[in-house]
Amino acid sequence: xxxxxxxxxxxxxxxxxxxxxxxxxxxxxxxxxxxxxxxxxxxxxxxxxxxxxxxxxxxxxxxxxxxxxxxxxxxxxxxxxxxxxxxxxxxxxxxxxxxxxxxxxxxxxxxxxxxxxxxxxxxxxxxxxxxxxxxxxxxxxxxxxxxxxxxxxxxxxxxxxxxxxxxxxxxxxxxxxxxxxxxxxxxxxxxxxxxxxxxxxxxxxxxxxxxxxxxxxxxxxxxxxxxxxxxxxxxxxxxxxxxxxxxxxxxxxxxxxxxxxxxxxxxxxxxxxxxxxxxxxxxxxxxxxxxxxxxxxxxxxxx
Amino acid sequence: xxxxxxxxxxxxxxxxxxxxxxxxxxxxxxxxxxxxxxxxxxxxxxxxxxxxxxxxxxxxxxxxxxxxxxxxxxxxxxxxxxxxxxxxxxxxxxxxxxxxxxxxxxxxxxxxxxxxxxxxxxxxxxxxxxxxxxxxxxxxxxxxxxxxxxxxxxxxxxxxxxxxxxxxxxxxxxxxxxxxxxxxxxxxxxxxx
Numbered sequence: 001x002x003x004x005x006x007x008x009x010x011x012x013x014x015x016x017x018x019x020x021x022x023x024x025x026x027x028x029x030x031x032x033x034x035x036x037x038x039x040x041x042x043x044x045x046x047x048x049x050x051x052x053x054x055x056x057x058x059x060x061x062x063x064x065x066x067x068x069x070x071x072x073x074x075x076x077x078x079x080x081x082x083x084x085x086x087x088x089x090x091x092x093x094x095x096x097x098x099x100x101x102x103x104x105x106x107x108x109x110x111x112x113x114x115x116x117x118x119x120x121x122x123x124x125x126x127x128x129x130x131x132x133x134x135x136x137x138x139x140x141x142x143x144x145x146x147x148x149x150x151x152x153x154x155x156x157x158x159x160x161x162x163x164x165x166x167x168x169x170x171x172x173x174x175x176x177x178x179x180x181x182x183x184x185x186x187x188x189x190x191x192x193x194x195x196x197x198x199x200x201x202x203x204x205x206x207x208x209x210x211x212x213x214x215x216x217x218x219x220x221x222x223x224x225x226x227x228x229x230x231x232x233x234x235x236x237x238x239x240x241x242x243x244x245x246x247x248x249x250x251x252x253x254x255x256x257x258x259x260x261x262x263x264x265x266x267x268x269x270x271x272x273x274x275x276x277x278x279x280x281x282x283x284x285x286x287x288x289x290x291x292x293x294x295x296x297x298x299x300x301x302x303x
Numbered sequence: 304x305x306x307x308x309x310x311x312x313x314x315x316x317x318x319x320x321x322x323x324x325x326x327x328x329x330x331x332x333x334x335x336x337x338x339x340x341x342x343x344x345x346x347x348x349x350x351x352x353x354x355x356x357x358x359x360x361x362x363x364x365x366x367x368x369x370x371x372x373x374x375x376x377x378x379x380x381x382x383x384x385x386x387x388x389x390x391x392x393x394x395x396x397x398x399x400x401x402x403x404x405x406x407x408x409x410x411x412x413x414x415x416x417x418x419x420x421x422x423x424x425x426x427x428x429x430x431x432x433x434x435x436x437x438x439x440x441x442x443x444x445x446x447x448x449x450x451x452x453x454x455x456x457x458x459x460x461x462x463x464x465x466x467x468x469x470x471x472x473x474x475x476x477x478x479x480x481x482x483x484x485x486x487x488x489x490x491x492x493x494x495x496x
Binding site: 062072122168169257267269272276 | 414
């Protein structure tokens with residue numbers, strides 16, 4: 001178990017107090033963090049009355065990040081020396097204007113805003129996390145995708161020297177993920193640079209990761225170095241590992257089971273032994289915002 | 304020394320209980336306590352099954368009969384931990400909500416095979432006493448050969464629940480294969496005589 005010093009816990013308390021303060025006095029409009037978009041994401045979860053944030057220590061110590069090992073505590077234990085500077089991200093493929101940006105440029109070009117999203121893991125657990133990031137569409141627009149760009153392929157960094165998990169054939173390295181272009185352009189889809197008002201910890205996918213809140217967590221690639229617009233549906237690392245179990249879409253759906261376990265319910269991280277599982281909701285609670293993307297599609301087939 | 308050896312092994316075998324008690328008291332079960340408890344007892348069940356299976360090879364290797372007297376106790380501990388494992392899944396995780404449970408057991412192969420392994424352990428536990436050994440005579444051995452099936456089911460249960468190729472289930476698989484190969488060797492050399 002990793003122990004935290006008090007100094008590391010304090011920001012969370014301050015953070016929560018600030019949030020309470022903002023809530024109480026309705027100062028949301030003026031806040032950099034709580035922009036209008038926060039309301040969008042909060043509304044999306046309004047059917048779940050409490051937006052109780054998962055504790056910082058759980059968000060940052062219980063991770064699936066197989067580049068650092070398959071154990072939940074492997075990422076926090078093995079990623080602290082991972083170098084995230086310098087870091088360059090390229091956007092290319094079916095675009096008019098391929099670009100390469102350093103993390104510093106990305107951070108200065110796209111001001112971050114807070115999004116409180118539920119993260120639902122395909123394993124059957126969930127967390128509520130206050131991310132800091134910006135809509136992916138803002139970045140994509142800079143590169144001007146052409147009409148041939150039907151899908152977006154994300155590639156994470158390949159560095160077996162720093163990422164011990166990549167020395168084993170756990171997955172097809174580097175980690176690859178994909179979205180349909182309309183999913184990628186959706187306003188809920190964000191690129192993340194921080195959480196809990198702080199810089200993104202290495203174990204959570206620093207310096208830049210994706211978050212697609214209505215899909216299972218593994219769709220949200222970490223440590224991204226390339227974003228490519230492509231014509232054909234890309235094959236993700238998980239699809240390659242087990243196509244029957246991990247489809248391209250992987251939308252959260254309580255009615256479509258993983259072949260080996262049920263997806264009808266989930267355990268809320270940090271709630272303790274006594275609290276029961278909660279029902280999993282369609283599109284992880286973002287049905288109003290994203291269901292139209294899939295109208296007419298058989299979601300059992302397109303899992 | 305050997306008079307106390309059974310008592311000593313008994314208290315050592317309670318190790319998984321000591322650990323979980325400590326973690327409950329000091330709130331160290333982590334972010335997913337229910338999962339932690341289920342996995343903890345699942346892994347210990349497999350360890351005890353493999354320990355039970357290693358007593359006969361140990362007897363052959365060390366040429367000491369000492370080992371065999373622990374075999375029953377270790378086997379019963381395996382059943383004990385398997386039952387806690389199963390009960391924590393049914394009770395803690397699913398709150399005895401049998402509709403999704405039955406669905407899981409029937410539809411999900413890793414749960415089906417795990418549940419089957421637990422069911423198969425029951426007759427072994429029930430016929431473990433000295434009295435039953437005498438009563439069942441030759442049949443006792445036949446019934447207790449089920450442990451090989453149970454061990455294979457148990458390891459498959461662990462492999463199938465993993466999302467990809469994981470390290471731990473593979474270790475269990477390798478040890479199981481070694482222990483089973485020992486049996487083939489033993490029966491072969493026995494049939495020569």
